Amino acid sequence: MATLAPNSKKHKVCIVGSGNWGTTIAKVVAENTAQHADLFEQEVQMWVFQEQYQIPKDSKHFDEKNDKGPQKLTELINGLHENVKYLPGIPLPKNIVANPDLVDAVKDATILVFNLPHQFIAKTCEQLQGKIVPYARGISCIKGVAVSESGCELFSDSIGQKLGIYCGALSGANIATEVAQEKFSETTVAYAPPSQDSQQPTPAGTPGASPKGSQLDLTKLNDGVKGAKSSGKVNLTPLPSEYPSLHHANVKKLFHRPYFHVHLVNDVVGVSLGGALKNIVALGAGFVDGLGWGDNAKAAVMRVGIMEEVKFGKTFFGDSVQTETFTEQSCGVADLITSCSGGRNFRCAKMSVKEGKPIGEIEERELNGQKLQGTSTAYEVNSFLRKVGKEKEFPLFTAVYLILEGKHKPEEIPALLNADA
């Protein structure tokens, strides 16, 4: 078979997920595929977990005389060019195609952007096994960690391993609605591609630079638990030379917008952990704010939180993670600040304390189907810390878990953070 000329094909992009952030990233990406037509096919497929949706009476799309009752969300998105349920009020580029068929949505896609609540990713990946092109590359926008019997895993790694592809990560101080409204923000994209993807080397000295991706650091902890897992061990199918290289400059072109500044790094572990762990800290910040304890208390929770994030990374992922990713990048301290100011985890935790109601009840009432990530991440991280006997070394993560479990009250946070004194 004749080989096609280099760069004779374009990358096809599929967004796997269509919630508040999934739809926002689809908008960002679709604006860029239209702008960089030399690299990307213009059409962006967006997989939608299908549901029936009734346009609310206060929506500008509601037409009492012609109301059809509940309709398929995909038909509403494709007809109105708006995700009326998960990103209402934001016009979407017409080159986004909402598709309820996961396998059809990913067909021929060379770039898969994973963006759905973390509790659904394992099942989604199972459905994708054997259905994607073998040389596809992934970017995970998921903020969470996967904890199983065998340890604590990053979604970039678990996706990569389940699908046999390379998967990087995108995370930052990015409240979806603000990004969708094109208010200025920054994000961090970690992408350390296998060398054959990159005709242009990734910048030397970039934190975490390692073409192999992150390396397993701890293998033997108490209890026979393997500890933190990190792959870099997938047998990758090379990206055919007909496609444009996916070096940092081209990956940047997929996500960077004038209102959404992208910084490329190689530290996939740091970027993934920052996004996951800050959700636990945001719950803690919400608890103390709900008590009316003011800004000093919140700042204390945030300071302890960022220290525990770094410690978690260093303890369980060793040299694969760079402290600078937490202290200098949007995915670290900046995401902590934004999440503890206006994020859903913070807001729901605060309401839960103020109203004396379980946070799950508040989530159900306030979020219209959107999902909190901090509550399940707090449980998952705690189950991992317990297995490895290190709960006490992460007093804030542990305190948030104990409060969610009803074993302690938010008022006890100072004592829980000072347990050894």
Ligand SMILES: NC(=O)c1ccc[n+]([C@@H]2O[C@H](COP(=O)([O-])OP(=O)(O)OC[C@H]3O[C@@H](n4cnc5c(N)ncnc54)[C@H](O)[C@@H]3O)[C@@H](O)[C@H]2O)c1
């Ligand atoms: N929303 C934000 O501001 C924001 C910003 C940055 C990162 N994130 C992260 O992005 C990820 C995705 O969050 P989001 O805001 O797009 O989601 P979301 O909170 O809006 O969740 C709703 C989505 O979950 C889907 N869903 C429901 N049940 C499902 C099922 N059984 N299987 C598959 N999908 C199902 C819904 O169809 C919908 O698309 C999360 O990890 C989150 O932490 C969110």
Ligand SMILES: O=P(O)(O)OC[C@H](O)CO
């Ligand atoms: O609304 P949250 O708490 O899920 O946080 C949203 C984003 O992750 C903020 O960067």
